[in-house]
Amino acid sequence: MHKQIILNLPVKDLDTSRAFFSALGFTFDPRFSGENAAFMNIVDGSIQAMLTTEAFFQSLIGKPVAKAKEANEVVICLSCESREEVDGLIARAAAAGGRIPHPPEDHGFMYDQGFEDIDGHLWNLVWTAPEA
Known part of the structure; x- marks a missing residue:
């Protein structure tokens, strides 16, 4: 079985965060991205991050966002x-x-x-x- 690590990170402004990480050379998969989240490839196939708006992230965890x-x-x-x-x-x-x-x-x-x-x-x- 292929193992992956997917980090979920809350961000204040999704577009600004996408621009920041794009400048570092990371890419995004539009199939798993939308207005509340962007799926970022860090190491293709093994490490990714889901950048999520703080409101969406909070809805997933049911407690305050750090x-x-x-x-x-x-x-x-x-x-x-x-x-x-x-x-x-x-x-x-x-x-x-x-x-x-x-x-x-x-x-x-x-x-x-x-x-x-x-x-x-x-x-x-x-x-x-x-x-x-």
């Missing part, structure tokens, strides 16, 4: 193929309006840096040397 700009419950970590991929995604996130909360960390065998998207969700990008 304000990610105030507190975080999770950090989404994505592995990258190279240091250059980490740096490139960070640069695109910053150019698209994301916040970069700390400088890159270089441990020799591992390199990482994170960004906060326009809704306050934290993303960490990491490259690990194959020999590690």
Whole structure:
């Protein structure tokens, strides 16, 4: 059985969030997108995210939506193929309006840096040397 990870993330403005993540190179599947949600491909076939309006997200969970700009419950970590991929995604996130909360960390065998998207969700990008 093919396993997938699908994150569900509440966003304030769906069009603005689509533009932000499009600037990072992520694509959207119109078959599973509409006025309340957009299905985003992060790693085709295995990792996707459903960006949903806050009102729609709240209707699914039946409790208040956390304000990610105030507190975080999770950090989404994505592995990258190279240091250059980490740096490139960070640069695109910053150019698209994301916040970069700390400088890159270089441990020799591992390199990482994170960004906060326009809704306050934290993303960490990491490259690990194959020999590690």
